[in-house]
Amino acid sequence: MGKILVFAEQTNGKLKRSSIELLQAAAKSGNTVVAVVFGSHAGDVTAAIGHNGANEVHVVKDAALDAYNPELFTANIAAIVEKVQPSILLASASSTGRDLFPRVAARLNTGIASDCTELNISGDNVTATKPMYSGKCFAKANFENSSVKIVLMRANQLPVAAADTAKSANVVEQAAVKPDLKTLIKEVVKGASEKLDLTEANVIVSGGRGLKEAGNFKMLHDLADVLGATVGASRAVVDAGWVGHGMQVGQTGKTVAPTLYIAVGISGAIQHLAGMSGSKVIVAINNDPNAPIFQKATYGIVGDAFEIVPKLTEEFKKALHH
Amino acid sequence: MKIFVCIKQVPDTETKIKITPDQNGIDTAGIKWVLNPYDEFAVEEANKLRDANPGSQVWVLSVGPKARVVESLRTALAMGADEAIVVNAENVDNFSTAKALAEVIKAEGGAKVIFSGKLAIDDNASSVSQMLAEFLNVPHTTVVSKFAFNGENVVVERDVEGGAKEVVQMMTPAVVAANKGLNMPRYASLPGIMKAKKKVIKEVEFSSLNIPASDIKVKYSGFTLPAEKPAVKMISGDASAQASELVKLLRDEAKVL
Ligand SMILES: Cc1cc2nc3c(=O)[nH]c(=O)nc-3n(C[C@@H](O)[C@H](O)[C@H](O)COP(=O)(O)OP(=O)(O)OC[C@H]3O[C@@H](n4cnc5c(N)ncnc54)[C@H](O)[C@@H]3O)c2cc1C
Numbered sequence: 001m002g003k004i005l006v007f008a009e010q011t012n013g014k015l016k017r018s019s020i021e022l023l024q025a026a027a028k029s030g031n032t033v034v035a036v037v038f039g040s041h042a043g044d045v046t047a048a049i050g051h052n053g054a055n056e057v058h059v060v061k062d063a064a065l066d067a068y069n070p071e072l073f074t075a076n077i078a079a080i081v082e083k084v085q086p087s088i089l090l091a092s093a094s095s096t097g098r099d100l101f102p103r104v105a106a107r108l109n110t111g112i113a114s115d116c117t118e119l120n121i122s123g124d125n126v127t128a129t130k131p132m133y134s135g136k137c138f139a140k141a142n143f144e145n146s147s148v149k150i151v152l153m154r155a156n157q158l159p160v161a162a163a164d165t166a167k168s169a170n171v172v173e174q175a176a177v178k179p180d181l182k183t184l185i186k187e188v189v190k191g192a193s194e195k196l197d198l199t200e201a202n203v204i205v206s207g208g209r210g211l212k213e214a215g216n217f218k219m220l221h222d223l224a225d226v227l228g229a230t231v232g233a234s235r236a237v238v239d240a241g242w243v244g245h246g247m248q249v250g251q252t253g254k255t256v257a258p259t260l261y262i263a264v265g266i267s268g269a270i271q272h273l274a275g276m277s278g279s280k281v282i283v284a285i286n287n288d289p290n291a292p293i294f295q296k297a298t299y300g301i302v303g304d305a306f307e308i309v310p311k312l313t314e315e316f317k318k319a320l321h322h
Numbered sequence: 323m324k325i326f327v328c329i330k331q332v333p334d335t336e337t338k339i340k341i342t343p344d345q346n347g348i349d350t351a352g353i354k355w356v357l358n359p360y361d362e363f364a365v366e367e368a369n370k371l372r373d374a375n376p377g378s379q380v381w382v383l384s385v386g387p388k389a390r391v392v393e394s395l396r397t398a399l400a401m402g403a404d405e406a407i408v409v410n411a412e413n414v415d416n417f418s419t420a421k422a423l424a425e426v427i428k429a430e431g432g433a434k435v436i437f438s439g440k441l442a443i444d445d446n447a448s449s450v451s452q453m454l455a456e457f458l459n460v461p462h463t464t465v466v467s468k469f470a471f472n473g474e475n476v477v478v479e480r481d482v483e484g485g486a487k488e489v490v491q492m493m494t495p496a497v498v499a500a501n502k503g504l505n506m507p508r509y510a511s512l513p514g515i516m517k518a519k520k521k522v523i524k525e526v527e528f529s530s531l532n533i534p535a536s537d538i539k540v541k542y543s544g545f546t547l548p549a550e551k552p553a554v555k556m557i558s559g560d561a562s563a564q565a566s567e568l569v570k571l572l573r574d575e576a577k578v579l
């Protein structure tokens with residue numbers, strides 16, 4: 001058995017669900033689990049990290065690490081890896097994870113498998129499965145010539161059990177490494193939405209051109225509020241300027257993997273399917289019985305979105321608040 | 323100044339994927355190859371930067387099997403790039419691809435700005451740009467939707483989670499990986515296409531770059547197609563009946579509520 005290093009992400013002192021998935025998967029493997037967490041709020045999540053299976057957590061509580069800087073983060077991860085000497089490094093394929101860890105892999109002269117959906121740890125060996133060609137096939141990534149095998153997992157792919165509050169991790173405080181930087185983060189402009197990002201959302205309600213105009217997205221937001229969902233969109237409505245590009249799901253938008261994806265007035269073009277076909281349960285609402293989206297859907301409703309969606313919002317309210 | 327653009331040739335999204343009998347790859351017979359969509363934004367931004375800075379040149383660079391990859395290089399030349407280099411290689415992973423890109427850029431005297439795409443739509447890894455930056459020891463920003471150059475530094479806007487944006491300043495040389503929204507790529511003009519046909523594309527053999535075999539870090543195997551989805555369950559009745567039936571199925575059958 002060896003050590004698994006988990007890069008734990010937190011927002012405002014709350015441990016991300018995707019990090020909990022990784023900690024629990026690492027703990028289940030029987031290896032020693034070491035977590036690392038950055039930023040002035042890092043101390044707030046060490047208890048949660050322990051409850052989810054870490055034996056040890058390295059905390060770099062420096063405010064310099066509050067905003068993501070690729071060079072700074074690479075240097076700090078490399079320093080922790082050198083101390084901990086893990087054989088596997090797990091991180092989420094979040095926007096930070098995807099940007100950071102390829103650079104870390106290059107620095108450490110080791111291999112990385114990105115955007116994986118299945119994880120198989122056996123001893124200190126790991127294989128990961130990832131979708132390729134927009135989800136049209138899957139392949140296993142096998143590591144060679146790699147001192148630390150780095151795997152980036154998509155969110156919502158691994159099961160999460162209740163945290164065990166009897167467990168705790170040994171906390172190790174680390175000082176930040178501060179190399180000369182060529183990158184300067186000038187400003188972080190907050191997003192309009194307080195909701196989970198599409199790539200992490202467990203439930204997504206998405207709208208397409210069938211909604212007719214920008215104002216009608218309100219109907220989807222109402223439904224999403226009841227479900228605790230994030231709202232997404234097809235490219236057609238992004239190109240029409242109804243919603244921002246950050247909401248686009250698909251080949252040139254975001255790849256999502258929620259438990260429930262509700263597609264309203266979306267035809268189901270192949271480029272849209274490329275981004276959402278990994279959803280566990282897909283509901284399609286479309287007034288055209290021949291819309292291609294029905295071929296991918298779990299449940300289909302042929303009907304007018306303007307009649308169905310408000311009714312659905314009412315029904316969910318009843319079902320969820322009883 | 324010299325501007326480099328790294329481009330990848332990928333199967334068109336509409337392509338049907340067939341797996342080889344040994345399950346160690348896909349059957350490439352009959353695949354229609356195109357320039358990776360994000361790399362079109364990269365080529366366009368490089369052209370704009372060149373046009374705004376007289377005396378500059380855009381070099382496009384691709385690693386892959388020479389026989390087909392030159393087509394994508396010609397597409398980029400037809401869009402307005404000035405020079406092209408192909409690194410003839412098969413079965414190299416993202417680590418050694420990035421190494422090869424870095425070696426060639428160094429051998430050509432380096433670059434002020436290196437553009438790439440935020441990800442390749444086939445492997446969907448978004449790793450080559452960052453690795454390339456590390457091998458060149460220069461800064462990088464990925465998922466870039468706005469770019470400006472002030473003669474010394476570049477200032478870019480990067481799309482992050484939840485619709486948030488980061489404004490990042492980097493010293494040059496720097497690697498900039500393009501997102502959609504950065505620009506509207508120009509179409510190749512007819513004169514551009516004619517000129518691109520006549521261009522000599524410089525060829526480099528991967529084996530001449532002295533990249534050790536131990537720089538292959540990941541191998542893919544066990545390719546499978548997604549499991550067949552059960553047929554869709556259509557819900558009938560009027561709008562009210564459909565809505566209550568759906569909620570019931572999501573709760574009791576799919577168990578996702
Ligand atoms: C025949 C064949 C066999 C392969 N076998 C393996 C294998 O066994 N193991 C394995 O890991 N991979 C294998 N690959 C894939 C590997 O070479 C990837 O294509 C490469 O690592 C790029 O990764 P990516 O697609 O994730 O690019 P990303 O990192 O997603 O691409 C981001 C950007 O980097 C640039 N870029 C990416 N690739 C290139 C390139 N080739 N040339 C120039 N710029 C580029 C582009 O600007 C692109 O937009 C194989 C590919 C081929 C064609």
Ligand SMILES: Cc1cc2nc3c(=O)[nH]c(=O)nc-3n(C[C@H](O)[C@H](O)[C@H](O)COP(=O)(O)OP(=O)(O)OC[C@H]3O[C@@H](n4cnc5c(N)ncnc54)[C@H](O)[C@@H]3O)c2cc1C
Nearest residue numbers: 208209210234235236250251252253265267271272287305
């Ligand atoms: C290179 C490339 C990349 C692309 N990337 C993406 C991508 O990332 N994401 C993406 O989504 N697309 C992408 N596309 C575009 C894609 O091909 C489609 O054009 C797009 O997905 C269509 O959006 P839509 O389904 O909203 O619109 P439409 O295809 O116009 O479909 C609207 C649907 O609404 C239904 N409808 C109409 N009125 C009602 C009503 N009252 N109630 C219920 N249903 C109704 C209609 O029957 C129809 O099925 C890409 C295309 C290309 C070429």
